[in-house]
Amino acid sequence: xxxxxxxxxxxxxxxxxxxxxxxxxxxxxxxxxxxxxxxxxxxxxxxxxxxxxxxxxxxxxxxxxxxxxxxxxxxxxxxxxxxxxxxxxxxxxxxxxxxxxxxxxxxxxxxxxxxxxxxxxxxxxxxxxxxxxxxxxxxxxxxxxxxxxxxxxxxxxxxxxxxxxxxxxxxxxxxxxxxxxxxxxxxxxxxxxxxxxxxxxxxxxxxxxxxxxxxxxxxxxxxxxxxxxxxxxxxxxxxxxxxxxxxxxxxxxxxxxxxxxxxxxxxxxxxxxxxxxxxxxxxxxxxxxxxxxxxxxxxxxxxxxxxxxxxxxxxxxxxxxxxxxxxxxxxxxxxxxxxxxxxxxxxxxxxxxxx
Amino acid sequence: xxxxxxxxxxxxxxxxxxxxxxxxxxxxxxxxxxxxxxxxxxxxxxxxxxxxxxxxxxxxxxxxxxxxxxxxxxxxxxxxxxxxxxxxxxxxxxxxxxxxxxxxxxxxxxxxxxxxxxxxxxxxxxxxxxxxxxxxxxxxxxxxxxxxxxxxxxxxxxxxxxxxxxxxxxxxxxxxxxxxxxxxxxxxxxxxxxxxxxxxxxxxxxxxxxxxxxxxxxxxxxxxxxxxxxxxxxxxxxxxxxxxxxxxxxxxxxxxxxxxxxxxxxxxxxxxxxxxxxxxxxxxxxxxxxxxx
Numbered sequence: 001x002x003x004x005x006x007x008x009x010x011x012x013x014x015x016x017x018x019x020x021x022x023x024x025x026x027x028x029x030x031x032x033x034x035x036x037x038x039x040x041x042x043x044x045x046x047x048x049x050x051x052x053x054x055x056x057x058x059x060x061x062x063x064x065x066x067x068x069x070x071x072x073x074x075x076x077x078x079x080x081x082x083x084x085x086x087x088x089x090x091x092x093x094x095x096x097x098x099x100x101x102x103x104x105x106x107x108x109x110x111x112x113x114x115x116x117x118x119x120x121x122x123x124x125x126x127x128x129x130x131x132x133x134x135x136x137x138x139x140x141x142x143x144x145x146x147x148x149x150x151x152x153x154x155x156x157x158x159x160x161x162x163x164x165x166x167x168x169x170x171x172x173x174x175x176x177x178x179x180x181x182x183x184x185x186x187x188x189x190x191x192x193x194x195x196x197x198x199x200x201x202x203x204x205x206x207x208x209x210x211x212x213x214x215x216x217x218x219x220x221x222x223x224x225x226x227x228x229x230x231x232x233x234x235x236x237x238x239x240x241x242x243x244x245x246x247x248x249x250x251x252x253x254x255x256x257x258x259x260x261x262x263x264x265x266x267x268x269x270x271x272x273x274x275x276x277x278x279x280x281x282x283x284x285x286x287x288x289x290x291x292x293x294x295x296x297x298x299x300x301x302x303x304x305x306x307x308x309x310x311x312x313x314x315x316x317x318x319x320x321x322x323x324x325x326x327x328x329x330x331x332x333x334x335x336x337x338x339x340x341x342x343x344x345x346x347x348x349x350x351x352x353x354x355x
Numbered sequence: 356x357x358x359x360x361x362x363x364x365x366x367x368x369x370x371x372x373x374x375x376x377x378x379x380x381x382x383x384x385x386x387x388x389x390x391x392x393x394x395x396x397x398x399x400x401x402x403x404x405x406x407x408x409x410x411x412x413x414x415x416x417x418x419x420x421x422x423x424x425x426x427x428x429x430x431x432x433x434x435x436x437x438x439x440x441x442x443x444x445x446x447x448x449x450x451x452x453x454x455x456x457x458x459x460x461x462x463x464x465x466x467x468x469x470x471x472x473x474x475x476x477x478x479x480x481x482x483x484x485x486x487x488x489x490x491x492x493x494x495x496x497x498x499x500x501x502x503x504x505x506x507x508x509x510x511x512x513x514x515x516x517x518x519x520x521x522x523x524x525x526x527x528x529x530x531x532x533x534x535x536x537x538x539x540x541x542x543x544x545x546x547x548x549x550x551x552x553x554x555x556x557x558x559x560x561x562x563x564x565x566x567x568x569x570x571x572x573x574x575x576x577x578x579x580x581x582x583x584x585x586x587x588x589x590x591x592x593x594x595x596x597x598x599x600x601x602x603x604x605x606x607x608x609x610x611x612x613x614x615x616x617x618x619x620x621x622x623x624x625x626x627x628x629x630x631x632x633x634x635x636x637x638x639x640x641x642x643x644x645x646x647x648x
Contacts (some may be wrong), residue, residue: 076447128633134579135583139629146621215377266454269451323462327452
């Protein structure tokens with residue numbers, strides 16, 4: 001980097017606990033936030049908002065949810081999409097059935113419902129571990145999709161089980177334009193990332209990491225395992241639920257239960273593998289990767305292989321590339337893109353010297 | 356009563372089809388501790404290769420041999436490019452690598468052979484016939500017989516041959532096996548190849564039943580609860596688990612389905628497996644892990 005930490009000392013415990021200890025980083029971060037909130041809504045066009053920025057933000061939020069559970073608390077889950085579905089359908093029903101329910105409060109209750117469901121499916125985690133736990137999360141995946149399709153009440157008796165977004169109005173302001181939906185997503189995502197960051201750096205976060213590294217040892221030193229694991233499931237599902245509500249309302253507009261199937265869960269798992277497990281920044285990097293790679297591939301093939309490769313083959317090719325990248329990352333950089341960024345920062349700190 | 360027995364036996368036989376997929380899992384898990392999510396993709400790859408060769412006019416056994424050879428090559432490639440670089444990593448990493456692997460194999464199979472549905476006729480009619488007043492499917496009986504033969508062959512391989520004994524040694528203790536000169540890489544390759552062969556058999560039977568298509572790779576999701584109930588490390592467990600899942604799934608579909616609504620076969624095995632786990636956290640035949648700090 002172009003700056004050094006020399007001369008900047010923490011003089012209070014509050015300062016020591018800061019997210020960015022250097023004022024250059026702090027101001028850089030503020031500038032980035034200001035850019036995202038103030039400048040991007042004017043600079044971007046509808047395609048960028050609807051096809052890239054909104055899915056990117058929602059997926060990074062979903063990645064964050066799973067990362068808290070898998071990356072920090074070490075409980076592997078293949079049911080992320082189920083908790084997203086619970087959040088989306090619960091938020092929809094709260095909006096629908098309670099008059100005058102504010103949009104954000106509806107999102108919040110959607111998240112809380114998802115958290116409760118998450119706790120139910122997290123309960124077996126005390127007794128069963130590792131791969132056996134996959135069954136619990138897969139059960140969540142299949143049961144939730146089935147319940148949402150089977151019982152019409154959840155989708156207000158829509159014949160195909162589809163829910164549509166309520167009017168996106170907060171305090172009288174309409175957020176239904178692409179730029180508005182972007183701002184809504186960005187605001188919610190920023191708040192939740194701030195929340196998650198604080199949790200991870202709190203005592204609870206350290207308990208999660210202790211459980212992840214070895215839960216028997218964690219139990220021996222007196223960490224309440226059940227409470228810690230269930231909190232991980234609850235908070236992770238809360239964030240996933242809100243991500244699901246945003247996915248349904250801010251990104252797609254209408255969604256059916258099968259929009260949250262197992263392949264969505266895999267997608268979210270890939271985000272955290274590629275981005276970096278146990279990293280907050282990694283969620284953004286992984287989500288950007290997952291959103292941009294298909295666009296990049298289709299653009300590349302449109303330019304270079306126009307007419308040679310048909311779309312079906314392109315999809316297969318995309319699958320192969322994704323799979324190969326997963327394995328590549330697991331072999332070469334198990335800590336993901338976030339680790340690459342960290343390594344770059346460490347190198348650039350002493351640049352142009354090498355050591 | 357007769358109807359109940361028919362449903363039960365139909366379920367038991369269908370369960371053996373799940374066991375066929377689960378056995379592939381168990382083999383790999385036993386020998387290398389890898390939870391191989393790509394088993395379903397291997398089933399798809401094998402079935403798709405076989406049926407595409409058949410459609411191009413290759414005779415049955417020729418196609419079988421070529422497919423087997425391609426499964427061998429696949430096993431070799433997996434050992435070289437995935438398992439060897441990831442040796443000594445935590446099991447969860449290896450599991451995620453097999454997730455990636457399943458994407459690659461599925462993509463590869465469909466790039467090579469296309470995504471359309473192929474019919475596969477093994478020359479066994481699926482007509483029901485009557486035994487003691489019960490209607491049974493001939494095809495199911497054939498599949499059950501194949502599963503039995505496969506288990507017999509595998510147990511002979513494991514117990515009577517030199518290769519099998521080294522496989523068991525590796526499954527028991529990798530470090531000790533290494534120290535007495537067993538080549539770990541070779542054993543892994545053999546195990547993945549055998550799992551590929553099991554995948555081919557499962558792929559043929561499932562392909563004849565459902566048609567060879569992409570959804571074949573999803574039977575891995577059917578095999579998972581079977582594994583959970585039987586335990587990851589026991590071939591016999593895979594059979595017993597398959598029987599339990601198959602029977603209870605069919606019975607639930609018939610008797611519970613009308614009460615709470617249809618389509619429960621997707622999640623019922625999972626809930627059942629979960630209940631089993633709460634009683635026995637390592638399955639019926641699984642080895643209970645002893646934890647030390």
